[in-house]
Amino acid sequence: MGLSIRPSQRRRSYGYGRNHSLTLLNIPDVTTWQRGNRKSVLDLAWDSNSIHLCTKWELVQAEDTGSDHALIRLRIGKVNLEETYNPLESQYNFRKADWKKAIDAAREQRTRLREEWKRAQDNEDMDDMAKIIETIILAAIEEGVPKTRRSWRSKKWFDQAVKEKRKRMARSRRWCRVGERESEEAETRRAEWRLKRNDYFREIRKKKKECWYKFVGEAEGNDLWGVWRLVCKKRYAKTPTIEHENTTVVTFKEKEKIFIKQLFPKAPNDTDSVRTAPQYDELPKYTLTEEEVGAAIWKQGAYKTPGPDRICFIALKELWSEI
Structure with missing residues (x-):
């Protein structure tokens, strides 16, 4: 929810939180999204005391993710909840x-x-x-x-050159956010950051291309089939001509009608002809x-x-x- 939205939307959001016993964790007027001169409180964090107890909410200025959204850190205390599987945990190899x-x-x-x-x-x-x-x-x-x-850094194309350019881009972005953003110096900083950002993305594209050429050039044995599957387009077989009720069906729409008719027949009008499932006093056991x-x-x-x-x-x- 941004600072520039209509008051009715803001009241509706806060009304929803109040009706569901939610607490807004954001520090008032702290910007969580910024693009150029525009800024907004776009990322809201809510807490329900019946589930969690949030003990801390803060923006992490020292770390830059490359996104327009600020990095937010929450510290949550568990309140007698049964733990479940965390999909972000490392899998077994x-x-x-x-x-x-x-x-x-x-x-x-x-x-x-x-x-x-x-x-x-x-x-x-x-x-x-x-x-x-x-x-x-x-x-x-x-x-x-x-x-x-x-780790996203475990990509085959990620090397020291990409790491250095990413570091320069992040440093330039942090420096861009410091100071008065309306001044001429701020505009110079933003221009410098855009150049380093574009340089970083170009380096990634270059490394990906080099990695692909190396993979194709060194492929041997079964790896050749892997290359073939990646570069060749998949072939989709067409449904052959269907003979149905002494007629030949060729077009897709006619085939679709036949499939629907055969797979989903209409219910009979005579209820006596409808078969009923067997009734059991006790479900049959199977070992x-x-x-x-x-x-x-x-x-x-x-x-x-x-x-x-x-x-x-x-x-x-x-x-x-x-x-």
Whole structure:
């Protein structure tokens, strides 16, 4: 919400916060967005005391992200909330796993939890049994699988030259924000910052191009197919001609009508002909066998994207004998 918006919009925003017991954390009249001579309180931070307790709100002037938005730091105290998976945490690098070390850790963890497993098995507590299995798998993964190190600086094209030009651009931007912005000196500073910013972006494009030429020039073996997939356009097969009810369907719209008619038929007018689902006093029970579970796991791709538990199918396959 900017300082230059209509009063009705401002009242509506503050009214929403008041009606939902929210507290505005921003320091009054502190600019969070700036482009040239224009500035605004564009980034609002709200706090709900029933969920979090924010102890600090501040602008970080020393660090420059290259954006028109200022960097805001919040310090939040947790109030008895159940923690959930943080998607920004480092993922496991399963392609560099030491599975022998992971299997040894799984065996050790299984021995440690043997009594708890027996107790859950005697009580037929499926939830506890599932938690024990998950604990064994995560302990094995933590021991034998390294974590990836995420950083935008890990790009292949990022080198010392790009780093230096980024540093000069950030320094020039901070210097541009200091002092009176209406003076002639301020305009000179802004012009200098724009030149360094453009120089930084040109250097990035140059390094990306060099990295691509190097990748293509040094590609051998299976890497050639990777280059081919990147440079060749994907081919989309057309739906062949359809024979339906002694007629030949060629156009896309006619094919679309046939598909809709076949996939979503109209409900019959005669209600007696509508089949009803069987009624059960109790849902039928079906017991999964170990072979069925194993077959389902082995049909999955080894390195498919894991869920919130960060357990990949390759881990289930390698640790199958231990779980």
